[in-house]
Amino acid sequence: MVKQPKNRTRLLDEFSNIVEKLASESKQGIPIIVEGKRDEETLRRLGVKGEIILIKSIRGLRRKFEGRDLRRVILLPDLDSEGKHLLKLVKKSLEGVVKDVDVTYWRRLRIIRKMGFTQIESMHLVFKKLQRDLHDLPP
Numbered sequence: 001m002v003k004q005p006k007n008r009t010r011l012l013d014e015f016s017n018i019v020e021k022l023a024s025e026s027k028q029g030i031p032i033i034v035e036g037k038r039d040e041e042t043l044r045r046l047g048v049k050g051e052i053i054l055i056k057s058i059r060g061l062r063r064k065f066e067g068r069d070l071r072r073v074i075l076l077p078d079l080d081s082e083g084k085h086l087l088k089l090v091k092k093s094l095e096g097v098v099k100d101v102d103v104t105y106w107r108r109l110r111i112i113r114k115m116g117f118t119q120i121e122s123m124h125l126v127f128k129k130l131q132r133d134l135h136d137l138p139p
Contacts, residue, residue, distance in 0.1 A: 011111065012130040018108050019046050019123075025074065026050030030102075032074045033061070033090065035083070038121035039076070045124045055086070058093045065097045072100040079110055080118040 023046065026032055031051040034040055040052045055061055055077070065073070075090055077083035083106075091101045112126050 008130055008133050011115075012127070014108075014111060015126055015130065018105060022074070022076075022105055023047045023049070026052075030072055030074055031070070032076055034120055035077050035086065036121070039078075039119075042121045042124050043076075055090065058089055061090065062093050062097055065094060070098045072102055073098050074102045074105055076106055076109075076120060078119050079106070079113050083118070 022032070022043075026043075026048045027050055029050060031053050032043065032048065033053045033055060034043065035055055037054060040054060043052055053061070053064065053073075073094070075087055077086045077090070087103060087106060091103065094101050109123075112123070115126065115129060117123070117126055
């Protein structure tokens with residue numbers, strides 16, 4: 001079954017919108033929590049310029065936020081089952097330390113799982129794949 005260009009265009013628009021909003025919120029001072037260094041590098045490639053925090057240990061992450069008066073952080077682990085498990089652990093650990101642990105970007109990014117992407121470090125490849133798919137489809 002050939003994907004319709006309209007669906008791919010919509011997916012590209014939606015993905016672009018998610019990345020733009022993520023970059024904008026980061027620029028406004030909302031920290032983003034990711035699993036590893038390559039995840040951080042990918043977000044930087046996509047234009048995220050604000051604070052990105054790597055999860056080295058859940059306890060250490062909690063300590064990092066104690067004493068900071070943060071209203072909100074964005075939690076962005078991988079989109080696989082391990083990432084989902086980590087999301088739950090970190091969210092629970094940060095309760096009472098951070099007012100709002102935002103997982104909406106994680107939920108919204110699950111759209112790219114349909115394309116075979118489950119790692120945050122691969123997000124920069126989504127644009128390339130979508131653009132290639134749109135270019136290769138007949139009008």
